[in-house]
Amino acid sequence: MILPPLVARVRIRTRHFRLWVPLFVIWLLLVPLLLPVLLLALIVALLAPARWRFGPVARGTYVALCETRGTHVDVEGKRTDVSIALH
């Protein structure tokens, strides 16, 4: 089973600020909120003239979210460095 990013590491060097964001908690909180949204999206997909294939699109979106693991962004400025990594 593939999982979405579980932790985001945010580091701001100038302020010596380092934060580990427990994304898995956010996902757990979001699931009950997302269920009605997904149901609504399913209805819209069935009624839409373009005929979105809801199942594959929902699965593909989830897979894309999961595959963001390993993404790393570093920005170095004159005074501040910011680093964000998804694990």
Add this chain to the structure above:
Amino acid sequence: MTAERLRILNLVAEKKISADEAANLLDAIGEPRPDPSRPGAPPRAAPRYLRVLVEGNEGDHGGRVNVRVPMSLLRAGVRLAALLPPGVHDQINKALHENGLDLDVSKIKADNLEELVEHLGELTVDVENRGEKVRVFCE
């Protein structure tokens, strides 16, 4: 092609495992894909990340951006693009054309996805202008 590799490819064809899982399995059995553009050359390992490096002209410590995106995310994105309904393709093509990119997204098929990502692995873009450098490559 060894029996193990053939078995993994069959699992992908039967949609029992994802392309990324297959890549991991191929790595695990130590069989990187051979490069068809260079016959006889040793096989090259599949790239895992797309890197974008931007260096500003503000000296050694300023204006530097380093982005690392997993290739598997690109695969997932292309797979999503292949799921778009036909009516949407025209709108996207038009928007891309207006932004100077002549690309037909309807030609993106899940079947030739691996080939697309594989060729992306050979991509290297270097742009240098007034001390500012942009480099895009796969590793």
